[in-house]
Amino acid sequence: xxxxxxxxxxxxxxxxxxxxxxxxGSKLPSEHDLMELFDTSRETVRKAxxxxxxxxxxQKVRGKGSIVLARDKFDFPISGLVSFKELAExxxxxxxxxxxxxxxxxxxxxxxxxLGESELWKVVRSRRVDDESIILDKDYFIKSQVPYxxxxxxxxxxxxxxxxxxxxxxxxxxKEVTVxxxxxxxxxxxxxxxxxxxxxxxxxxxxxxxxxxxxxxSRHRLDKFRFVDFARRMK
Amino acid sequence: xxxxxxxxxxxxxxxxxxxxxxxxGSKLPSEHDLMELFDTSRETVRKAxxxxxxxxxxQKVRGKGSIVLARDKFDFPISGLVSFKELAExxxxxxxxxxxxxxxxxxxxxxxxxLGESELWKVVRSRRVDDESIILDKDYFIKSQVPYxxxxxxxxxxxxxxxxxxxxxxxxxxKEVTVxxxxxxxxxxxxxxxxxxxxxxxxxxxxxxxxxxxxxxSRHRLDKFRFVDFARRMK
DNA sequence: AAGTGGTCTAGACCACGGT
DNA sequence: CCGTGGTCTAGACCACTTG
Numbered sequence: 001x002x003x004x005x006x007x008x009x010x011x012x013x014x015x016x017x018x019x020x021x022x023x024x025g026s027k028l029p030s031e032h033d034l035m036e037l038f039d040t041s042r043e044t045v046r047k048a049x050x051x052x053x054x055x056x057x058x059q060k061v062r063g064k065g066s067i068v069l070a071r072d073k074f075d076f077p078i079s080g081l082v083s084f085k086e087l088a089e090x091x092x093x094x095x096x097x098x099x100x101x102x103x104x105x106x107x108x109x110x111x112x113x114x115l116g117e118s119e120l121w122k123v124v125r126s127r128r129v130d131d132e133s134i135i136l137d138k139d140y141f142i143k144s145q146v147p148y149x150x151x152x153x154x155x156x157x158x159x160x161x162x163x164x165x166x167x168x169x170x171x172x173x174x175k176e177v178t179v180x181x182x183x184x185x186x187x188x189x190x191x192x193x194x195x196x197x198x199x200x201x202x203x204x205x206x207x208x209x210x211x212x213x214x215x216x217x218s219r220h221r222l223d224k225f226r227f228v229d230f231a232r233r234m235k
Numbered sequence: 236x237x238x239x240x241x242x243x244x245x246x247x248x249x250x251x252x253x254x255x256x257x258x259x260g261s262k263l264p265s266e267h268d269l270m271e272l273f274d275t276s277r278e279t280v281r282k283a284x285x286x287x288x289x290x291x292x293x294q295k296v297r298g299k300g301s302i303v304l305a306r307d308k309f310d311f312p313i314s315g316l317v318s319f320k321e322l323a324e325x326x327x328x329x330x331x332x333x334x335x336x337x338x339x340x341x342x343x344x345x346x347x348x349x350l351g352e353s354e355l356w357k358v359v360r361s362r363r364v365d366d367e368s369i370i371l372d373k374d375y376f377i378k379s380q381v382p383y384x385x386x387x388x389x390x391x392x393x394x395x396x397x398x399x400x401x402x403x404x405x406x407x408x409x410k411e412v413t414v415x416x417x418x419x420x421x422x423x424x425x426x427x428x429x430x431x432x433x434x435x436x437x438x439x440x441x442x443x444x445x446x447x448x449x450x451x452x453s454r455h456r457l458d459k460f461r462f463v464d465f466a467r468r469m470k
Numbered sequence: 471a472a473g474t475g476g477t478c479t480a481g482a483c484c485a486c487g488g489t
Numbered sequence: 490c491c492g493t494g495g496t497c498t499a500g501a502c503c504a505c506t507t508g
Contacts, residue, residue, distance in 0.1 A: 003503095004477070030493060041479045043278075046494085054289075055469070059406065059445035062494045063486035067445045071409075170468050171294065174306075177462040179414070179434060197432065197457060199414060210294035210302045222432060227412040233405050234290070238484090239496070265474060276498045281475085297475045298505035474506075484496075 009038050009048035017057050017068055024070035028058060056230035071230070084127055084137070085157035096128040099154045100189060104143070111140055114204055115212050119143040123154055124189075129224075132191045136198075136219040145213045171208035177201050177227070180219075190221055199225040241282035244273050248283060252292050252303055259305035263293060291465035306465070319362055319372070320392035331363040334389045335424060339378070346375055349439055350447050354378040358389055359424075364459075367426045371433075371454040380448045406443035412436050412462070415454075425456055434460040 016022050029037065034045045049066060052058045058066045088095040107118035120140045127135040139158070141149070145168065153161045162168045180200050182192055190198070198219045205214040251257050264272065269280045284301060287293045293301045323330040342353035355375045362370040374393070376384070380403065388396045397403040415435050417427055425433070433454045440449040 006477080032492080041481095043480095044478060047477090049494095056407070056409075059441070059443070060494065061444050061487090063488080063492080064444075065493060069445060172291070172465065172467045174291075175464040175466060177412070177460075177464070179457040179460055206294070208294070209296050209299075210304060222414040225412075225414055229410040229412070230407065231410060232407045241496080267474080276500095278499095279497060282496085284475095295475065296506090298473080298507080300474060472506105472508085475504085477501100477503075479501080480499100482496100482498080485494085487491100487493075489490075489492105 005038070005040055006044050006047035006051075009034070009040070009045065010051045013048060013052060014057060017052075022068045024068050026068055027064070028066040028068060030065060054232070084135070085160065088127075088129070091129075093129050097155050098126045098128065098133070099151055100124040100126065102149065102151060102154055105140075111215055114215055115140070115142055117142045117144060121146060121149050123149070123158070125154060126189045132221075132224075133189060134191070134221045134224040136186060136189050138217040138219070140215045142213045145207070145211075168213070169208040171206055171210070173203045173205045175201060175203040179222075186219055190219070192221060195222050197222055240273070240275055241279050241286075244269070244275070244280065244283035245286045248287060249292060252287075257303045259303050261303055262299070263301040263303060265300060289467070319370070320395065323362075323364070326364075328364050332390050333361045333363065333368070334386055335359040335361065337384065337386060337389055340375075346450055349450055350375070350377055352377045352379060356381060356384050358384070358393070360389060361424045367456075368424060369426070369456040369459040371421060371424050373452040373454070375450045377448045380442070380446075403448070404443040406441055406445070408438045408440045410436060410438040414457075421454055425454070427456060430457050432457055 013022075013028070022028060028034070028049075031042055031045050031049065034049075035042050038045065049058065049060065052066075053060050056069060056071050058068055060066050084095075084097070101122060101124035103122050105120050105122045107120065111120065112118045120143060123137075123139040123141070125137045125139075126133045127137065141158075146162065146166070149158070159170065163170065178200050179197050182190075182196060182198050186192065186198050192198075199222060201216075201218040201220070203216050203218075204212050205216065206212050248257075248263070257263060263269070263284075266277055266280050266284065269284075270277050273280065284293065284295065287301075288295050291304060291306050293303055295301045319330075319332070336357060336359035338357050340355050340357045342355065346355065347353045355378060358372075358374040358376070360372045360374075361368045362372065376393075381397065381401070384393070394405065398405065413435050414432050417425075417431060417433050421427065421433050427433075434457060436451075436453040436455070438451050438453075439447050440451065441447050
């Protein structure tokens with residue numbers, strides 16, 4: 001819990017919207033009202049509202065007010081840097097992680113240019129849902145940032161370990177989504193059922209001081225891939 | 236050109252970053268310096284900087300400064316609600332749009348629930364790049380918002396027509412990306428070369444008063460699909 | 471200690487929508 | 490006209506990094 005007024009206001013409003021205390025299509029109280037309600041200044045209220053708009057909860061309309069949007073919350077997915085554990089738990093389906101490789105490697109020159117360092121952890125895991133192996137995750141972590149890893153951590157959430165135990169702050173990622181022909185490894189570790197292609201999500205993940213620390217390749221079975229997004233028009 | 240100081244500052248900084256006047260990895264001038272440079276208040280500078288951070292140009296680090304990020308600018312894609320015309324022109328490749336259907340339809344009940352209206356325009360277009368048909372766009376527009384359409388407008392940019400001629404302001408969209416088996420229509424209108432699946436991007440587009448006005452289904456040939464994204468970690 | 475970004479305030483003026 | 494959100498200001502205090 002931070003001491004941020006505007007984040008507190010944001011969270012309270014999100015809660016009320018998700019509980020449907022504010023119905024989609026109706027309007028939020030005016031900035032002036034919220035200002036008195038939370039006993040704060042207008043700019044602080046506006047910071048919270050801008051965050052709501054950014055995340056697709058409301059649409060602000062000049063001269064009218066802030067309209068509550070109908071966001072399908074139930075499947076915020078791979079978007080926005082969620083870990084598989086968070087994602088799986090949000091889906092409420094039984095899931096399982098199988099660790100295939102966990103080893104220390106020294107570069108492959110392609111990765112060094114992306115991560116700026118050559119001593120890496122290589123982790124290969126597959127994700128099972130409903131007793132089928134549908135995602136293959138290949139992760140590379142910079143050893144100087146992640147000195148220790150073990151099977152147990154990999155079987156649970158590496159992100160959770162890094163953020164809560166190691167105090168690393170994951171900040172942002174560059175991502176690329178493409179479709180590629182399945183490799184032998186894909187056919188071995190995924191239940192492809194004869195499918196010839198896989199959806200590949202490649203990303204470079206950065207810490208909050210802007211240093212890259214992880215390269216990930218997430219290979220998804222076509223028919224199980226789904227990606228939901230909320231996009232605002234930039235001017 | 237609007238009268239916005241902070242957007243003007245944002246645009247000037249973007250320009251300098253893209254021209255590499257500010258090199259990736261180096262730091263922007265401090266907020267205090269920018270404040271004097273642009274003869275403005277600190278909060279105004281900060282609005283511009285927050286927009287830069289939001290769009291992946293910089294990473295702000297407390298106590299240090301704003302670090303310029305190495306964004307691959309060359310292929311900002313389907314992300315962020317770009318029209319095909321903008322996208323194609325940014326790629327600098329010769330492209331062509333073929334209009335297959337342009338007709339007035341009355342609902343199909345599935346769409347009415349999404350758009351809240353039953354009188355629609357249906358537009359089917361394919362997009363050719365390098366002499367191959369690789370994208371099939373199926374659009375439905377609400378007739379009360381879009382009273383007129385013709386072949387010519389569809390062959391160019393519908394968005395451009397709506398925004399500059401009709402004064403409609405596109406604001407945001409809900410999107411879903413999946414992979415589906417190719418339909419007969421796909422095989423007919425796309426050069427699939429035997430590929431069995433297509434990447435499907437479905438979206439509902441809203442105007443700036445939050446009213447939905449368009450449903451789009453964009454069907455892409457697997458091997459030509461690429462989606463680049465910049466994602467910030469939400470807390 | 472000096473410099474950086476992060477939060478917050480109280481007030482001002484503007485642009486837009488509805489009455 | 491009033492109420493709404495959009496922009497801007499000048500100043501304050503705090504938290505963090507660096508010398």
